[in-house]
Amino acid sequence: MDARFKIRAAKKSDLNEIVKILVGEFAKPPYNEKWGKKEASNKIKEYFKFCKFFVAEINREIAGFIIASSYYHVTKKLWIYELVVSEKFQGRGIGKALIDAAINHFKKEKITGVRLIASKKARAFKFYKKLNFKETDFVELEKQL
Ligand SMILES: CC(C)(COP(=O)(O)OP(=O)(O)OC[C@H]1O[C@@H](n2cnc3c(N)ncnc32)[C@H](O)[C@@H]1OP(=O)(O)O)[C@@H](O)C(=O)NCCC(=O)NCCS
Numbered sequence: 218m219d220a221r222f223k224i225r226a227a228k229k230s231d232l233n234e235i236v237k238i239l240v241g242e243f244a245k246p247p248y249n250e251k252w253g254k255k256e257a258s259n260k261i262k263e264y265f266k267f268c269k270f271f272v273a274e275i276n277r278e279i280a281g282f283i284i285a286s287s288y289y290h291v292t293k294k295l296w297i298y299e300l301v302v303s304e305k306f307q308g309r310g311i312g313k314a315l316i317d318a319a320i321n322h323f324k325k326e327k328i329t330g331v332r333l334i335a336s337k338k339a340r341a342f343k344f345y346k347k348l349n350f351k352e353t354d355f356v357e358l359e360k361q362l
Pocket of ligand 1: 242243300301302303306307308309310311312313314333334335336339340341343344345347348
């Protein structure tokens with residue numbers, strides 16, 4: 218692990234930085250999502266109700282965050298809802314360290330696996346493959362209206 222960053226539980230005061238990172242990174246390809254600050258902030262606040270947040274901090278700057286929950290207790294899986302590292306801090310082991318922190322936190326709930334949804338077009342897909350995530354038989358379905 219890179220000695221220059223530390224992982225800690227997020228505080229309410231990290232919200233602005235978390236929103237900024239989310240909006241910035243998901244505006245880029247392949248996502249091209251144009252999140253408004255207010256919408257993104259509302260989405261993150263919803264997660265606060267049932268998720269655990271960890272942030273990576275470098276010299277008091279938030280470099281990335283993870284939002285995860287073991288809400289679906291029946292399957293005993295940890296769900297990662299959001300994992301984002303600012304582009305300038307990517308490739309330093311922060312994403313992996315954030316996942317490890319979430320897994321460690323939820324171990325007490327005897328989780329048997331970790332699940333998430335990722336775009337096959339994203340660099341993140343290769344990252345998850347590298348971390349030994351396997352594709353499941355579930356796919357997202359969508360109908361255009
Ligand atoms: C996906 C993301 C979280 C990865 O975070 P990161 O801090 O850059 O990743 P790490 O440095 O922890 O990488 C961990 C391992 O994955 C590998 N990896 C990271 N990006 C990779 C890529 N694009 N292709 C192949 N391997 C990759 C690293 O080489 C590293 O392997 P190593 O330990 O053998 O060196 C980050 O790129 C990101 O935030 N992307 C934009 C938002 C996003 O797509 N989030 C995921 C939504 S599902």
